[in-house]
Amino acid sequence: MWNERINEFLDGERNISEATDEEKNEIYIYRKIISIYAAKMDYVPSEEGKDEFLRKIRSRKKAKWVWWSVAAAAIFLSLFIPLYVVPTVKERKLMAMEPQKRLELKMEKVRQINVDFDTVRTVMDGF
């Protein structure tokens, strides 16, 4: 168990001069790692760094809402398009008609009367 051996050197139970070259190398690497961790633990970011870090977090949160909005819009459009944009069977039939017939049908809807205006105008000379 090399860890136990290394611990003996690090705890001072054995003198470092007794260590082999390999053990010396391992002790060096271990100490280096500890020093790097210690440096990391002591690290205090600058105000700019902190802002940059928070901005990244916020943008990630925002991105989540953008994706939700896109999904909602897609659902809404998928319902809206068939209802209002895609012509109904009745509208398709109307579009397939001759323009004159279509106009007559349209006018009929507007008139809602039993006698055409030309007849009215023909017989009425005023009031």
Place this chain on the structure above:
Amino acid sequence: MDSEVVYMKKILVFVFALATIFGITKEDIAEVWRSSQYVAYRFFVEESDFPKIRYEKVYKNGDDKLVFVLNPKSLVWVRMNEDCWMGDKVLYKVPSGIKDLEDVALEALEESTDATIVEGDGWYMLEYETRKGYFKVDIDESGIPMDIYRKIDGIVMKMDIHPVLEDLKDFKALLDGRKLSEELAFPKELGDIFKIFDWFSMKEENERIVIKGIINKKWHKIEVAFRRFKGCVKYGGLCVKSDPEVLKLLEGGSD
């Protein structure tokens, strides 16, 4: 019907006899004209931006009238006991009533205050002016008009009447099986709009009825539709757009 005609003729002769003795007035002529009975062919011409020509056969029995329009198209209208119908095979009830040039001229004569009467040999020439325009009428002593002329703001209307010797039969028999429907020819509100005009013309434009006409010697325009459009106001089941003067008249009713 024949005995009624003889009776009416006797009354007319009596009225004219009295009028001749005491001097004829426009009221006398209007009364005889209103109650006159005749069968005639009539030719009507209107000179305006929307010219109109009509050739027709008329049966008049007092206020009741049956008219067979022969040209420019075949159609029938009838007035019986103040109710009017128009159409071809089926006649629909006209909510506003129908007035031809003769009816307008007679009403104007009754309203007029300054009618000039020129007496001829068995006929009279009348000249008068009201808000409905200037009128010149040649009428015979039995109350049958021969010529009617009307001018209102540059629009000229003329009617030539040529009576024929034909017995006045019952209108229902003359209608020859045509059905008198209780369905309206057009909405009542539209009839109310027609009635505010002394003269009008109309056309369809962008799914709207555009009526241009004269009210009290002034030109007005009114747009009517069966659904909402920009700038319109509701009038019964219709949406209308016009100047405030016309809208006020509509609110207050016709007449």
